Every structure is written in C-alpha cells, then in structure tokens.
Amino acid sequence: MNKSLSNNFFLNTNFIHISFFHPCPKIGDIVILFILMECKENRKPGKTSIFIYLLENLPLLITIFSGLLITINLWWGLGILYGGYSIAALLVFMKYICPYCACYNNNSCPSGYHLISSRLFKPDNGKVYNQQYQLYVPFLYPIWFAPPFIGVIQMIGGISWIMVVYLIVFCVTGFVVLPLASRKICGKCDNARECPRMRKKHDVQCRGKACIERDV
Secondary structure, eight states: OOHHHHHHHHHHHHHHHHHHHOSSHHHHHHHHHHHHHHHHHHTSTTOOOHHHHHHHHHHHHHHHHHHHHHHHHHOHHHHHHHHHHHHHHHHHHHHHTGGGSHHHHHTOOTTOTHHHHHHHOOOOTTOOHHHHHHHHGGGGHHHHHHHHHHHHHHTSSSOOHHHHHHHHHHHHIIIIIHHHHHHHHHHTOTTTTTOTTTGGGEEEEEETTEEEEEEO
16 A cells, blocks of 8 residues: 555544544534644645644643633733733744744744744844743743732632633643643754753764764
C-alpha cells in the first residue's frame, strides 16, 4: 500500500469508526473529519491553516476570557483594564520577542504570531532572542496572576458559586492545559535551543566542531 493510499485508508477508517459510535453522525462526523483533514494538511512543511492556529491558541483565549469574566464581575472598568492589558502584553511579546525568534524569518510559529509580528515589527541589530525573552516575558505575568487574586478577594465576604466556576475554568486552562499544550508546541519549535524556557531540556555536548544534542 503506497503512502497516499495509506493516508486515505487512515482517514476513511477513522471516519467509519466515528460514524459508528458518534450519536450525531451527520454533523459530528463532518466536524471531526474536517479536523482530521486539517491536521493531515498541517503535516505539510511550511503550510498551516488558520483553523490550526485557532486550536493552538484556544487555551490562551479561554484563559483570558475567563479572567475577563472574573475581573468584570468586581467592576466593569477593571474588566476593560484587564482586557486591554492582555492585548497590550501580547503585542509587547510580538514586538520585543517574536522578531528575534527563528520562527519569525521562516514563518513557522506554531501559534501563528508571525502573521502579526512580521507585518508590524522589525528586529533591531545586536539583540538576541534569549535576552529579549527574559526582559519582556514578565509583562505577561499579570494576565495569569491578577484574576485569581481578584477572584479570591471577591469571595472573602461569602462564596459565590459562579465565581468558583470562573476560577476553576481559569486555573485549569491557565495553569494546567496551557502549560502542557505549550510544552508540546515548544518542544517542536526550531528555536527551542535558544529559548530560556526550553533550553534546560536540551543537553548539548560539543567536542571541537562536532555537537551532539539530546533531550534530558
């Protein structure tokens, strides 16, 4: 069986399996089949669809949205401030960190940030990725740590179950799902060796001009 037939067989057999067990085959199978086809298409080098970028950024979007619900529940102005800061912090990331990443030049960022960064921002000479990362990534921290603090403050006078739900969604997506997803994405990144976040996972041993890299 050649590669093309093998891929088609894999796709078709998965579709048949889903059709047999899924309670709503007409709609559900079309959606799942579309996801399978997008993932298959995404394996082609240098070609990633907007759909895949949305999937990769979904945990971050849920985190920010639930953080917005937490902050706006205390005061609508605080919610606007949090939402505005989240957008500004991501733009800071794209301006001061993205242009120095290997994915910036070859348009291969798994999160799709290059689609914005490469059009709006240009790198400055003499600056390198790892230093830029350490300098500017702290601007993202309030996105994660402000909402839980604000949510706990709101429950000092009494438990609000809707706030509990907001906090659970925020903490699960922000502190569990997002780090796990990022670890998988970052592990395949061309810039992993230069990234302070991933560098400790790579053991690089060099003798003369020969270098051997192995995961640790």
